[in-house]
Amino acid sequence: xxxxxxxxxxxxxxxxxxxxxxxxxxxxxxxxxxxxxxxxxxxxxxxxxxxxxxxxxxxxxxxxxxxxxxxxxxxxxxxxxxxxxxxxxxxxxxxxxxxxxxxxxxxxxxxxxxxxxxxxxxxxxxxxxxxxxxxxxxxxxxxxxxxxxxxxxxxxxxxxxxxxxxxxxxxxxxxxxxxxxxxxxxxxxxxxxxxxxxxxxxxxxxxxxxxxxxxxxxxxxxxxxxxxxxxxxxxxxxxxxxxxxx
Amino acid sequence: xxxxxxxxxxxxxxxxxxxxxxxxxxxxxxxxxxxxxxxxxxxxxxxxxxxxxxxxxxxxxxxxxxxxxxxxxxxxxxxxxxxxxxxxxxxxxxxxxxxxxxxxxxxxxxxxxxxxxxxxxxxxxxxxxxxxxxxxxxxxxxxxxxxxxxxxxxxxxxxxxxxxxxxxxxxxxxxxxxxxxxxxxxx
Numbered sequence: 066x067x068x069x070x071x072x073x074x075x076x077x078x079x080x081x082x083x084x085x086x087x088x089x090x091x092x093x094x095x096x097x098x099x100x101x102x103x104x105x106x107x108x109x110x111x112x113x114x115x116x117x118x119x120x121x122x123x124x125x126x127x128x129x130x131x132x133x134x135x136x137x138x139x140x141x142x143x144x145x146x147x148x149x150x151x152x153x154x155x156x157x158x159x160x161x162x163x164x165x166x167x168x169x170x171x172x173x174x175x176x177x178x179x180x181x182x183x184x185x186x187x188x189x190x191x192x193x194x195x196x197x198x199x200x201x202x203x204x205x206x207x208x209x210x211x212x213x214x215x216x217x218x219x220x221x222x223x224x225x226x227x228x229x230x231x232x233x234x235x236x237x238x239x240x241x242x243x244x245x246x247x248x249x250x251x252x253x254x255x256x257x258x259x260x261x262x263x264x265x266x267x268x269x270x271x272x273x274x275x276x277x278x279x280x281x282x283x284x285x286x287x288x289x290x291x292x293x294x295x296x297x298x299x300x301x302x303x304x305x306x307x308x309x310x311x
Numbered sequence: 312x313x314x315x316x317x318x319x320x321x322x323x324x325x326x327x328x329x330x331x332x333x334x335x336x337x338x339x340x341x342x343x344x345x346x347x348x349x350x351x352x353x354x355x356x357x358x359x360x361x362x363x364x365x366x367x368x369x370x371x372x373x374x375x376x377x378x379x380x381x382x383x384x385x386x387x388x389x390x391x392x393x394x395x396x397x398x399x400x401x402x403x404x405x406x407x408x409x410x411x412x413x414x415x416x417x418x419x420x421x422x423x424x425x426x427x428x429x430x431x432x433x434x435x436x437x438x439x440x441x442x443x444x445x446x447x448x449x450x451x452x453x454x455x456x457x458x459x460x461x462x463x464x465x466x467x468x469x470x471x472x473x474x475x476x477x478x479x480x481x482x483x484x485x486x487x488x489x490x491x492x493x494x495x496x497x498x
Contacts, residue, residue, distance in 0.1 A: 079487040083455065084351070084392065084462035088400030109380055114494045116385025118459055119392070121433035124342035125349050131359045132337060138363070139370040141330055209317040209339050247342075287314070289437060299437065300343055300384055302314045 068101055078107035082115055123252050123297035198310060202273045204283040206305035208232075214303050215259060217244065217283060219273040221311070225266050226257055226273075233262040234302075240287045245298050246307070247282040255292035259285065270294075283307045318383035319376075326374035333370060340384060341366075344391045351395040351462045352402070361398050365391045399462050427456035435493070443493035451486030454479060 068074060080086055081094045098105040136143060200221040208214050216229040226244070236242055242261060245253040256276070257267035269276055285303040292298065318339065324332035341362060348365075349358040368390055380386040431452065435444040444452065450472070457463040457471060465483065469476040 076484060076487070079491070080458075080483065082389075082392075083458040083483075083487065084396050085454075085458040085464055085468070085483055087464045087466075088397075091396065091400060112389035113379065113381030113385055114491065115459065116381045116388045117438055117494075117497060118431065118434045119347050119388045120343070120384075120437060121430045122343070122346045122350050122460065124346040125355075125358070126342050127345045127359050127362050131341070131363050132334070134363050135337065135366045135370075136330075136334075138367045139330075139333070209314075209321060209335055211335070253342075297346075297433070300314060301339065302317075304338065 068097065068104065071103070071107075074101075074104050074107045078104065078111050081108055082111035120299045121297055124301075125252070126247065200309075200311040202277045202307060203310050204305050204307040206283055206285055206303040208303055215244075215285060215305075217259070217307075218310075219269070219277070221274050221309075222272050224269050224272055226269055227264070227266045228259045229264050230260055230262045234285075236261050236287055240289065241291055243286050243288045243292045243298065245284045245286065245292075245301070246277060246280040247284055247304075248280050250279070253284065253298050254294060255296065255298075256283075258291045277307060278309075280307050315382045315384070318387075322373050322376050322383055322386075325370065326376070336369075337366060340387055343384070344387060347388055347391050348395045350460055351392070352398050357398060357402070358395070361391065361395045365394045368394070396462050427460035428453060430460050431456040438494070438497035440493040440497045443496060444490070447486055447489045447493075448482070450474070450478075451482045451489065454483040455486045455490055458483060 077094055077097075081091060086094060094104070094108075098108055133143075135141075202219050202221065204215075204217040205213055206215040206217065212232060214230070214232045214234060216231060217226055219226045228244075234242060242259045244256045244259050246256050247253045256269055259265060259267075283305055284298070284301040286298040286301050288299060318336065321332045321336040321339070325336055344365065345358060345362050348361040349355065352358050352361060365387075369387065372390075376383065376386055380389070431444065432441065435441045447455075453472060454468055457468050463471060465479050466476055468474075468483070469479045472479065
């Protein structure tokens with residue numbers, strides 16, 4: 066074949082990137098990419114052009130073993146995980162501290178200090194026993210640098226999701242911030258739209274208990290319009306754990 | 312967009328061997344990339360193998376990321392798609408399941424993944440090129456969607472659509488010429 070013809074290279078690159086080539090033809094084109102800069106440039110241009118088409122594909126969470134293998138194969142020691150978590154976790158604990166303080170304050174006034182003085186009572190247990198904080202689902206979403214950005218909370222049997230934006234979020238004109246639930250098994254589903262700053266709330270389609278009991282993580286994406294059920298999210302800009310506060 | 316800038320920064324740090332950044336990049340992008348791989352290879356454990364190979368590749372190649380490759384997510388998507396397509400093709404050469412007769416292969420092709428044309432339309436909506444996409448002839452659009460989202464070859468598309476392979480080749484080629492103009496208009 067005469068690969069000097071730009072229209073031929075263009076067509077081959079398009080078919081290669083779109084995925085229509087059979088194995089042997091793909092491999093031949095890959096060799097061509099390595100030896101002919103014009104072929105590589107045509108393929109890169111098609112990859113750049115067509116990449117946004119992939120954003121309508123529903124996300125799927127890989128199992129934790131995938132990272133362990135990647136870490137092992139790239140000479141890691143598991144430390145990156147700990148550091149990335151510590152970074153993400155820093156925001157979490159900064160947020161928990163006042164809650165813990167509040168819980169201690171409330172239980173102290175309630176006279177729980179009458180408990181055996183040597184007993185080290187976990188805060189969780191006190192909160193649960195005394196009901197000082199209502200049973201709730203709480204999510205703290207962080208950005209890619211691990212900075213705490215959105216606090217989402219809803220009482221266990223309520224339908225209102227309260228949102229507090231801890232750091233204003235940049236949203237391109239016409240975009241909305243969509244909050245998603247990422248179930249343990251299954252596709253992400255939309256919960257509602259969150260404000261870019263300040264506080265807000267929205268009504269969910271059901272109670273937190275129904276919607277979130279099997280949801281370990283929440284995430285936020287930027288969408289053109291509020292997502293409807295079954296619509297796939299575009300890329301997530303914030304993610305975080307969703308925990309039961311009881 | 313802030314997201315792209317964040318990803319670009321993470322890739323730059325990965326290129327310097329920053330393992331924490333690598334993990335953050337993985338956390339931020341692996342669900343969408345896993346979705347892309349799963350769509351093509353169809354099986355969770357194969358998709359996870361693809362994702363694993365792709366990220367090992369990303370660790371070694373992060374320094375080669377250039378803006379002309381598109382947004383960081385587009386660049387990562389291309390790496391994952393290429394790996395997934397290679398896996399799909401090598402699977403076809405050494406079928407894991409004994410899909411020997413034609414009938415089984417036909418059943419296999421008519422899978423239960425949601426309509427790829429629907430995904431193409433959604434993507435076009437998000438890119439504000441719906442009208443441009445819909446101006447493309449229906450069979451050409453079908454071929455674009457079957458190739459891009461499911462990685463079907465010309466002959467697989469021909470079997471799927473019940474059309475001669477010669478027609479499929481022409482449809483895809485014309486469809487690619489037209490979608491190129493649409494994508495260049497996309498914002």
